[in-house]
Amino acid sequence: MKLSSRTERESFRALVLAFASILVISPVVHCWGLDGHLTICRIAQSRLSAAAATAVKELLPAAAEDDLGSECSWADRVKFHYHWSSALHFIDTPDNLCSYQYNRDCKDENGEKDRCVAGAINNYTTQLLGYGNAASSQHYNLTEALLFLSHFIGDIHQPLHVGFTSDRGANTIDVHWYTRKTVLHHVWDDNIIETSEERYYNSDVDGLINAIQKNITGEWSDQVKTWESCSRNATTCPDIYASESIQAACNWAYKGVTEGSVLEDDYFLTRLPVVNLRLAQAGVRLAATLNRVFG
Template identity: 55%
Template sequence: MMLLILLIFLAKAPATQSWGSEGHYITCKIAQPLLSEAAANAVQKLLPSSAEGDLASVCSWADTVRSIYPWSSSLHFANPPNVCNYDYTRDCHNTQGEKDMCVAGAINNYTSQLASYGDLSTAVPYNLAESLMFLSHLIGDIHQPLHLGFISDLGGNRITVQWYTEETNLHHVWDSKIINETLKEFYDLEVSAMIEDLQRNITGGWSDEVPTWDSCSKDSLSCIVRYASESISLACEWAYKDVTADAILGDDYFLSRLPIVEKRLAQGGVRLAATLNRIFSSGIDFSK
């Protein structure tokens, strides 16, 4: 009941910065059809009733609880010290220096929490519905390159740019502006059409790459560090490249960066599904 009340309240709350709501929705829509039967059953059991079985409907939940859970703000990002590589020991902490308080540490933590689902031998000390919603959101975040951007500019938040005729910042360009421009220019604002295109690429043009996206050792942290390392590399190669303060970003920037955004959304979805499939692969029948 408390979770339902919280979700109703948060539906009215303003969103904060992350992959925009469309980006998280897309990632989770890609993930859900890729779930194994066991994972799909567990997700259905854990989702709040207000979600009506749709994981994507709560994939922006973690953004809306930052004012209620102030400690969670640092869980959406990790900022290396102006170098194009990610080091977990060096980079995973909050502004108070607390270790593991970053997007990679949080994904690892919520993965571990969800692994306790179905364990009847002991009381589970976690709200696993919230664990699922945090995990689903944060796997999206770790695939947004500027969530692993430099600490000096807070992942591009301090870099003011002009997106066509609108003043914004570089981080917001990657969170929302590129996706929104794509929806406007190519999909008549239909998110479902963009999702279908990405799904076709996953089974078509990217199909040779996909097995490498979701391959992961049993050591979940090593996979998470890999996702983070990809993002800071892409931030250096694409997000920051040729961008200075007050730069005007238009068609050249949009069209050259769009393929990166599309693939990161797809990778996030495939990897979220793979993560949930690994978590719930214990053989327990979660449908009962």
């Protein structure tokens, strides 16, 4: 249900803090990393309509202090509690086809349909469309729906969250990021963003966010309306986002990489523009989705 009273919002805050304490002692792979998701949600919140901004403020837990970005990685933390949600962060596609089809690919490891990040985006968008309706507010936790949707729209824009089945989205491809041993998936979740922040923004995520915001209103401004739109007047269109991601995975993430590859400046400098573009598209599309939901 919607967290309408302060007591309910404080209870949700306690739950969030409890999961944060688990995070300290338990390993977890962050989708897009903390700074990636923070960037996406900060971009989105800056583009909300008045109606959407009011709804988001109402639904956010008190701990967020009206900052969607601060809770944008909540869906990663709650995987320890909501074990069923782990399959909702990604899509596995057939190896080397470099294509995505919802009916073929949106399923979990047990073959259950609709259990992938595209299906989750559709589900939580539908839940949020009931905002303001008493029956929907009683049937669904709309605060959780907002936090899941905000996170999953970020995830589906990370190219390797729509990766090959056999390597689990490049989670089993061992590489070196300069001198550090890691896996290719983690390079795209974290390493490219972290290296960019270190080199260009004095390790400050706000510098990264500001730079991407300037590109959205500048270099990419003529593309923004296309990013925002959905075919057939749909509220959100995750199939488009997933198709873009598997293409980017093939053309950029996987390309030229084999087991044990050492990835340095050649890889970083050619892939950074792709990462920045996907962060921008995710932020713009999250805002567009929330504006349509709450409009």
